Amino acid sequence: MGLEAEYSRERVFNTPLCEQGLVGFGIGMAAMGHTAIAEVQFADYILPAYDQIVNEAAKYNYRSGGQHSAGKLTIRAPCMGVGHGALYHSQSVEQLFMGVPGLKVVIPRSPIQAKGLLLSSIRDPDPVIFLEPKILYRSSVEHCPVDDFTLPLSSAEILTPGKDLTLISYGAPLYTCAQAIEMLRNPSSTISAHISPHLRTASIELIDLRTILPWDRETVVESVRKTGRCVIVHEAPVTAGVGAEISAHVQKEAFLNLEAPVERVGGWDTPFPHVHESFYKPGPTRILDALVRTLTY
Known part of the structure; x- marks a missing residue:
């Protein structure tokens, strides 16, 4: 909240509800050297963007021999059941990305973990799928440090x-x-x-x-x-x-x-x-x- 007011509409803006388009737009921004954070409103709707993620974002560095990368892209998406989401708003889609070389997939358990892991994801050299368990938005409470800090990825x-x-x-x-x-x-x-x-x-x-x-x-x-x-x-x-x-x-x-x-x-x-x-x-x-x-x- 308040990001648009603080950072301007040049950097924080809504996109059309077209997952393939907003992820593709994020890949383009990342490929040009910008830091891009794309939000898919529900992880269930990440599937229209699956081609963009798997065939473009994940392979961009490899296919260019390291000359280009979409590693400055982080894709956030709420996931998992919340009690009343049903078949299009409660799915867990993380396993769909486990066989995709070139991606990282992160799922936090709490506010402190979410902040530290998200900052690490944004700064990571690879594109990251950051899945946020939506039921924790209102049920997980912690005193989260306001300072900048990161938590290591790929570390249980x-x-x-x-x-x-x-x-x-x-x-x-x-x-x-x-x-x-x-x-x-x-x-x-x-x-x-x-x-x-x-x-x-x-x-x-x-x-x-x-x-x-x-x-x-x-x-x-x-x-x-x-x-x-x-x-x-x-x-x-x-x-x-x-x-x-x-x-x-x-x-x-x-x-x-x-x-x-x-x-x-x-x-x-x-x-x-x-x-x-x-x-x-x-x-x-x-x-x-x-x-x-x-x-x-």
Whole structure:
């Protein structure tokens, strides 16, 4: 708010609601050396611009042999479910970009993370897709520093250390993962009343990926080698999701350390529903079940 008044309409302006056009415009600005931040109002509507992003922005540096680049382009887009967005306003599209060399994909979990990661994205030499979980706009509160600061891209953060299981997520589902861990430890919870007492003392290592392309393989593999168990959570469908890529790499690099199959918890393989979004998204009960299955395998 107030950006146009502070920086003028020369730098801050609305565009027509044409995603292919506004992203293409941003690529052109970046190619000319300007810093361009393009906002797609909902990540669901980034698909008309998919050709521009994949075939132009991501390849511009490579195809010119490093002479030209669209690396000064950052594309912001709200993503994930908000409770009433339905099939065109609640989708998670990050997995559509995981196989695109030349891009970076970042998803913050909180205001401080959003500011530090966004400033890093804007200054990064590669074009960045910056996906903001929309449900956190009004539910995630922090005292965010007003000073300029950055947080490293492609560097996962261990939120709670542990030794018995590695729980991996990013964005809004991290808070649901924390709920599931609390339910596991809480004997008074009716949902988890059946859980054996020895499981309640399990030490869970919760990791926020922050960047999913390229993701922090070293931190994840080191954690799984230590714990021997791994659960991955995301809102996007399980099939061909972020969890599929991570689990494939984990079993390759930490196969001899695994005590259980890598478990994935995600959205169902259906379009995002019109109603009952909470039944589609991975809730704390589904995550808790995955933790128990993995710990007791």
